[in-house]
Amino acid sequence: MRFALSEDQRLLQDSVVRALAAFAPLERVRRFADQEESSAPDIWQGLAEMGLPGLLIPEEHGGLGLSLLDAALAAEALGAAVAPTPFLGSAVLAPLALRGGTPEQQARWLPRLASGETTAGVAISEAVAGARDGAGLTADGGRLSGRALFVIDAPGADLLIVADRTGALHLVEAPPAPQAMRTIDDTRRLSEVVFEQVAAEPLGGNEGLDRLRDAAWVMLAADTLGAGQAMLDKAVAYAKERRQFGRVIGSFQAVKHLCAEMAAELEPARALVWYAAYAFDHAPEESTVTAAHAKAHLSEIGRFVARTSTEVHGGIGITDLLGLHYWFKRIGLNRQLLGGPERVREAAARAQGLVAA
Amino acid sequence: MDLRLTPEMAAFRDEVRGFLTAHADAYEAGQAKDPMAWQRLLIEHGYAARTIPREYGGYGAEPDVLKARIIAEAFIAAGAPRGIANQGVSMLVPTLLEVGSEGQKRRWIGPTLRGEVVWCQGYSEPGAGSDLASLQTKALEDGDDFVISGSKIWTSTAQHAQMMFCLVRTEPDAPKHEGISYVLIPMDTPGIEVRPLKTMTGHAEFNEVFFTDVRVPQANVVGGRGRGWFVANTTLKHERGMLGDPNATEARLNALIQLMREETVDGERIVDNPVFRDRLMQLQARVMAMKFNGLRVMTDETAGLARLIVKLQGCELNHQVAALAIDALGELGILYHDGPHLRARGGWQRNYMFDLGLIIGGGTAQIQKNIIAERGLGLPREPSAKVTA
Numbered sequence: 001m002r003f004a005l006s007e008d009q010r011l012l013q014d015s016v017v018r019a020l021a022a023f024a025p026l027e028r029v030r031r032f033a034d035q036e037e038s039s040a041p042d043i044w045q046g047l048a049e050m051g052l053p054g055l056l057i058p059e060e061h062g063g064l065g066l067s068l069l070d071a072a073l074a075a076e077a078l079g080a081a082v083a084p085t086p087f088l089g090s091a092v093l094a095p096l097a098l099r100g101g102t103p104e105q106q107a108r109w110l111p112r113l114a115s116g117e118t119t120a121g122v123a124i125s126e127a128v129a130g131a132r133d134g135a136g137l138t139a140d141g142g143r144l145s146g147r148a149l150f151v152i153d154a155p156g157a158d159l160l161i162v163a164d165r166t167g168a169l170h171l172v173e174a175p176p177a178p179q180a181m182r183t184i185d186d187t188r189r190l191s192e193v194v195f196e197q198v199a200a201e202p203l204g205g206n207e208g209l210d211r212l213r214d215a216a217w218v219m220l221a222a223d224t225l226g227a228g229q230a231m232l233d234k235a236v237a238y239a240k241e242r243r244q245f246g247r248v249i250g251s252f253q254a255v256k257h258l259c260a261e262m263a264a265e266l267e268p269a270r271a272l273v274w275y276a277a278y279a280f281d282h283a284p285e286e287s288t289v290t291a292a293h294a295k296a297h298l299s300e301i302g303r304f305v306a307r308t309s310t311e312v313h314g315g316i317g318i319t320d321l322l323g324l325h326y327w328f329k330r331i332g333l334n335r336q337l338l339g340g341p342e343r344v345r346e347a348a349a350r351a352q353g354l355v356a357a
Numbered sequence: 358m359d360l361r362l363t364p365e366m367a368a369f370r371d372e373v374r375g376f377l378t379a380h381a382d383a384y385e386a387g388q389a390k391d392p393m394a395w396q397r398l399l400i401e402h403g404y405a406a407r408t409i410p411r412e413y414g415g416y417g418a419e420p421d422v423l424k425a426r427i428i429a430e431a432f433i434a435a436g437a438p439r440g441i442a443n444q445g446v447s448m449l450v451p452t453l454l455e456v457g458s459e460g461q462k463r464r465w466i467g468p469t470l471r472g473e474v475v476w477c478q479g480y481s482e483p484g485a486g487s488d489l490a491s492l493q494t495k496a497l498e499d500g501d502d503f504v505i506s507g508s509k510i511w512t513s514t515a516q517h518a519q520m521m522f523c524l525v526r527t528e529p530d531a532p533k534h535e536g537i538s539y540v541l542i543p544m545d546t547p548g549i550e551v552r553p554l555k556t557m558t559g560h561a562e563f564n565e566v567f568f569t570d571v572r573v574p575q576a577n578v579v580g581g582r583g584r585g586w587f588v589a590n591t592t593l594k595h596e597r598g599m600l601g602d603p604n605a606t607e608a609r610l611n612a613l614i615q616l617m618r619e620e621t622v623d624g625e626r627i628v629d630n631p632v633f634r635d636r637l638m639q640l641q642a643r644v645m646a647m648k649f650n651g652l653r654v655m656t657d658e659t660a661g662l663a664r665l666i667v668k669l670q671g672c673e674l675n676h677q678v679a680a681l682a683i684d685a686l687g688e689l690g691i692l693y694h695d696g697p698h699l700r701a702r703g704g705w706q707r708n709y710m711f712d713l714g715l716i717i718g719g720g721t722a723q724i725q726k727n728i729i730a731e732r733g734l735g736l737p738r739e740p741s742a743k744v745t746a
Contacts, residue, residue: 001360001423003649004657009358069358236734251737253723256730263729264666271649271663272642278358290645297642345638346631354614354637356629 003271005073012066013073015050020081023047026323032084033186033326038155040084044116047085054114056095061110063095068215072222072277079226079334082187082326086119088219089153089161094120096215097161097169100204105171109159120161121154121175123193127163128213129339137195139164139202144172144195150337154178154191162200167209170200185333187326211280214287217295217344218276220334224302225266225273227327227334231309232262234324238313249312258308265301272297292348296341302331360652362427369424373431376402381435389438393472396440404428405440406470409450414467422655429604433611443514445469445476449522452539452592456580465520465541479509479523479542479566480589487724489524490533490586494568496525496540498575503527503540505548505571511718515551515564518544522592524585527578537585541577548572558710559694593720603644603651606671609678609708610644613637616700617685627685636681643674662733669725672716679709 005013023046032040044053055071057063064070071092078087090113098106112118126136126148137146144162154160160175176198178191236259239250249255276294279286306328310317317324335341349355362370380398389395399405400416407425409415418424432439450469453462468474485492494507505525515521521542528536544551548571553561580588617628617637627633647670654664682705683690692699693706716722730736 001362001366001426001652002656003358003360003652004659005358236736239736247740248737250730251739253727253739256734256736256739257723257726259734259736260669260726260729263662263733264670264726267660267663267666268643268646268650268670271653272646274358274653275360275645275649278360282360293638293642293645296638297646300639342635345635345642348638348641349634354618354628354634356626 003274005274009070009073012070013077016047016052016074016077017080019047019050019052020077020083024081024083024085026082026326029082029084029187029326030323035182035186038180038189039086039119041156043083044085044119047087048116051114052085052087053091053116053119054095054110055091057110057114061106062114063110067277068092068218068280069274069277071215072218072273075219075222076226076229076273079223079228079330080230082227082230082330084187084189086121086153086157088216088223089122089157090119092219093122093124093152093212093216094159094161097122097171097203097208097212100169100208101171105201105203109171113159118158119153119156120159121151121157121178121191121193122161122212122216123148123151123154124161124163124209124212124216125150125338126165127167127209128216129337129343131165137162137164139166139168139170139200142199142201143197144170144200145197146195148193148195150181151178151191151193152337153189154193155180155189160193161203161212162195163209163212169203169208169212171203172198172200183333185326185329187330188333190337210288213338214280214291216338217291218273218280220337221273221276221291221294221298224298224331224334225270227330228262228266228269228298228302228305231305231324231327231331232259232266234327235259235262235309235312242314255312258312262305262308265304269294269298269301288351289348292344292351295339296344296348299335299341299344303335306331366423366427370427370431373404373428374435376404377431377435377437381437384436384438387436387438389440392438392441395438396470396472399440400470404432406446406450409454409466409470413454413462414470426652426655433604433608441470441472443475444478445474445520448478448592449476452522452588453579455591456584456588458579461541461579474520475514475518477512477515477518477521477544477564477566478592479512479521481511482508483510487721489589490537492524492526492537494523494525495529496527496538496573498527499572501575502572503538503575505540505542505568505573507568509566509568510554510563512551512564512566513562515544515566516553516561520544521566522579524589527585528583531583534586535583537589538582539579539585539588540573541579542571542573546571546573556710556714558707560707562711562714603647603667603671606644606674606678607648609675610641612701613640613678613682613685616682620686620689620700622687633681633685636684640674640678640681643670644678647671647674662729665729665733666725668720669722669729672712673722676709676712676716679705679712683709 023043051064054063055066059065135147135149137144160172162170178193181190242249273294276290279290316322403416406415407418408420411417450466482492496503496505523542526536527538548569550567552565554563555561620627650663653660693703
């Protein structure tokens with residue numbers, strides 16, 4: 001037994017970090033965040049060179065055939081770089097949903113997703129986090145009608161993975177045009193999609209949604225882990241350099257203890273995220289409990305780290321100029337998307353029989 | 358990441374489980390009926406003193422973190438007591454193994470492991486808490502002996518102990534870290550007085566120990582004269598590992614879950630109250646995170662920072678688990694001492710209060726944060742304030 005990353009996994013994470021430094025530096029993220037683009041294909045194509053879009057796709061379909069832990073390491077790097085990519089929808093959730101698809105569906109979509117030439121969006125918010133404002137989709141005779149909110153990675157997508165009100169998954173080719181939902185986090189794109197008798201193919205059985213939800217929770221937790229670690233690193237670097245009262249502020253216990261508290265929260269959280277990702281593939285009976293705990297716990301400590309790192313930076317921390325707010329907002333979105341901590345913890349309790357039937 | 362058990366490890370797990378089933382009549386409610394006999398049995402099977410060499414009274418196995426983990430998990434699952442984990446076993450024995458003389462190892466390790474010799478730790482003084490190196494208990498050379506005067510505080514088990522491992526100042530003119538020696542003192546030596554120190558739990562878990570011209574052979578020094586600070590840091594490292602043990606936290610959380618499933622208010626189980634259930638889930642996530650952090654610390658050589666946070670987070674988490682149990686019990690949670698409605702013999706309240714002492718002891722939470730910030734994150738030390746003597 002070894003609770004540690006393999007050499008390959010370290011290399012994978014390092015290369016994603018390096019690729020993001022090249023293709024998605026902060027000035028590139030800022031241009032995207034200014035809302036003039038609905039997607040950033042240059043970044044995604046840059047990451048496609050190292051195979052990121054096909055990380056979870058089997059090798060026979062042109063992917064790398066890796067595990068959810070590898071995807072979590074990539075998600076961590078993406079969160080650390082506040083990178084605008086369709087990774088969650090296109091590289092994680094759609095390929096996992098297609099595992100339940102027919103060989104024909106897989107052959108049609110997986111190679112194109114793996115190469116990055118096509119991207120996929122995912123509309124499962126109502127089925128996972130509950131329906132708001134009358135949203136929800138009804139399937140009838142191979143046609144979907146209704147409205148989906150908080151659709152992930154829809155802009156530019158040729159394919160949508162959709163859950164209807166019963167939790168059944170569908171595959172929608174040539175989906176309706178998404179309408180942007182402006183959120184706090186301008187580094188990612190969430191959409192509203194209206195369906196009026198849109199043709200859809202059924203996709204696998206009903207357990208598909210639970211697996212997608214678990215994977216999504218782990219990915220959002222990993223994204224927060226990366227963003228939180230970046231915020232701690234920035235706070236520590238700033239505390240070593242900023243001088244007041246004739247000393248660097250990191251020599252004041254009032255400041256260094258804030259940094260220590262962030263580190264003390266992040267280190268065990270990292271182990272929790274790794275384990276939840278590992279369990280998804282190797283201990284499925286623990287998957288829902290650990291994924292839910294990872295999602296909810298990272299949401300809680302993410303909020304603490306986001307706020308505390310900003311405070312360590314003092315006044316400069318709240319300026320647009322510094323850009324720390326991109327990480328703050330990234331963590332804020334991850335907290336609510338596909339269920340806030342209270343809802344997700346209830347799922348953890350239910351999955352271990354602690355909720356009366 | 359590979360958390361699967363090999364067939365060899367699965368067989369080992371079955372062997373431990375088999376042992377616990379076969380000896381289930383030797384313990385009850387997590388306590389051994391005969392702790393000394395239980396301890397001897399555990400050593401004989403390698404479930405205690407596992408990696409201590411055989412010639413010193415241990416089992417003599419190679420260190421194997423996975424087997425250690427399998428043993429811990431099997432004992433938790435069975436509700437079986439882990440054998441003696443007092444300061445002698447947890448702190449003195451590893452220290453002697455690292456820096457003790459051959460004679461000291463042969464004389465003390467075996468009886469300590471078997472529970473025949475109980476030790477107490479003489480570190481803190483009224484004027485030397487977090488700043489331990491400023492300790493003032495002095496040992497003056499007199500022939501082959503030292504003559505010791507001064508006092509120690511927070512000395513748990515001093516009233517039962519036959520021996521103390523103690524830090525004394527042997528070189529008064531040396532810089533404060535270099536004038537200290539680590540010495541073994543028989544507690545029946547004339548001139549030692551032990552006074553119980555009653556705490557907020559209502560019990561005297563600690564003592565004060567006073568030394569008046571206490572004569573100890575110089576041969577009782579461990580690790581060399583003036584090397585006591587180095588030797589003590591060896592020991593403190595072991596103490597910090599002991600104080601944040603995630604296995605103990607997990608066992609306590611399991612007891613809390615059981616309590617919340619069994620206790621009812623107006624006929625409703627506490628676990629069916631969504632507010633309490635949510636609080637339980639928040640803690641369970643933290644306990645899991647610390648458990649996996651513990652696995653990582655054992656097997657991942659890159660886990661330096663993960664190791665530094667164990668004492669701070671582990672002790673706090675134990676305290677919070679006890680706090681939720683008290684809240685879940687509601688008015689029953691304030692019962693203490695004795696009485697027909699008392700739950701768990703008052704253990705939750707007692708733990709809640711005693712754990713506050715553990716958050717402070719072994720390096721306060723604030724000292725832990727200094728360690729994390731300075732050694733883990735590379736932040737600079739707080740400059741010393743100018744002291745006027």
